[in-house]
Amino acid sequence: MRKTVVAVALVAALAACSDEGDDEPTLPAPAVPTPTVTGGASSRPGGPPDLGAPQQVASGLDVPWGMAFLPDGNALVAERDTGRILQVSPGGGAARQVYEVPGVDAGGEGGLLGLAVSPEYTQDRWVYAYHTAEPDNRIVRFRLDGGGRPEVIFQGIRKAGNHNGGRIKFGPDGMLYAGTGDAADTDLSQDPQSPNGKILRLTPEGDPAPGNPRAGSPVYTMGHRNVQGLAWDSAGRMYATEFGQNRLDEVNRIEPGRNYGWPEVEGEGDTEGGRYTNPIVTWPTDDASPSGAAIAGDTLYVAALRGERLWTVPLNDGRAGEPRAELRDRYGRLRTVEVAPDGALWLATSNRDGRGDVRDGDDRILRHPARS
Known part of the structure; x- marks a missing residue:
């Protein structure tokens, strides 16, 4: 069944942004505790990835954005502007188109964005995608071998030329999480009735998940500008990356019902009274x-676009250590980082998105195997 959020008119003027180149309401406490699973989706075998041993597994792609892994270890990769979904093997070889999402309205930062594979894929065969359509941003699901049109499970996320969010992932609790942007209308981030500027928590069918902070609402957290990275550690703690405007980008520890401050706060700010x-x-x-964003072991990996590097952030019981820059200026703009089922770290470049310097072979997918 389709889930629809009340539509609002698109803004005509876009706010200044650094995203890719350039009394506030607070949610109540959750009605019931949100389940977490020790050793959840982010636990992977093997040692840390070897960043000094890259393997190019695909090249010549058109703005790869979303990435998710099938149970057999092959990756699905979404091309933002073409709407194509490609299958990429860890052994390399030509990327193979396995699906094309209809109705993708690419433009600016919109298009075919995040991908997720059902935790029950071997039984239900569902693949999920977040994409920009003609009227809005929405989440759909489909089967690669089904041949039919996607099923819209959530719609009504306002779109704009920028700040569309787009990352989706299944958490260790089996629920579908989505990071959205404020669609260049900062008021939406503090509006609990809007899905924009939020992290949403949904059932696999697109309903508001049980145990959300407000019963019947998909909103998990609010006060975000443009969330594009989601990850969980082995204890089920959630983290998200967020684009700042002019000063500071962020990594947030995500807890249900919290307000992360945008547009009143960029970076650290007034936390008086919680x-x-x-x-x-x-x-x-x-x-x-x-x-x-992705987590392997006790390290959070963050792909940086303007910064053209991979940030590594040590984690200790939910706290962050000193970040370290890796692969600086080596591959250009880095869009996506994911950990494969075998523990390898995969990276997608984004130099053909209109804001990068195109290198030979761009855009590409790089695999860094786990150390034995």
């Missing part, structure tokens, strides 16, 4: 524009 929650990491916007 109104806002501060990030655990900030960077100057020139150094990051943090897009994808």
Whole structure:
């Protein structure tokens, strides 16, 4: 069944942004505790990925954005502007088109964005995608071998030329999480009735998930500008990356019902009375524009667009250590980072998105195997 959020008119003027190149309401406490699973979706075998041993597994792609893994270890990769979904093998070889999402309205930062594979894929065969359509941003699901049109499970996320969010992932609780943007209308981030500027938590069918902070609402957290990275550690703690505007990009520890402050706060700010929650990491916007996020072991990996590097952030019981820049200026703009079932770290470049310097072979997918 389709889930529809009340539509609002698109803004005509876009706010200044650093995303890829350039009394506030607070949610109540959750009605019931949100389940977490120790050793959840982010636990992977093997040692840390070897960043000094890259393997190019695909090249010549057109703005790869979303990435998700099938149970057999092959990756699905979404091309933002073409709407194509490609299958990429860890052994390399030509990327193979396995699906094309109809109705993708690419433009600006919109298009075919995040991908997720059902945790029950071997039984239900569902693949999920977040994409920009003609009227809005929406989440759909489909079967690669079904041949039919996608099923819209959630719609009504306002779109704009920028700040469309787009990352989706299944959490260790089996629920579908989606990071959205404010669609260049900052008021939406503090509006609990709007899905924009939020992290949403949905059932696999697109309903508001049980145990959400407000019963019947898909909103899990609010006060976000443009969320594009979601990850969980082995204890089920959730983290998200967020584009700042002019000063500071963020990594946030995500807890249900929290308000992360945008547009009143960029980076750290007023937390008096528990109104806002501060990030655990900030960077100057020139150094990051943090897009994808993934966790391997006790390290958070963050793909940086404007910063053209991979940030590694040590984690200790939900707290962040000193970030370290890796692969600086080696591959250009990094859009997506994911950990494969075998523990390898995969990276997608984004130099053909209109804001990068195109290198030979761009855009490409790089695989860094786990150390034995």
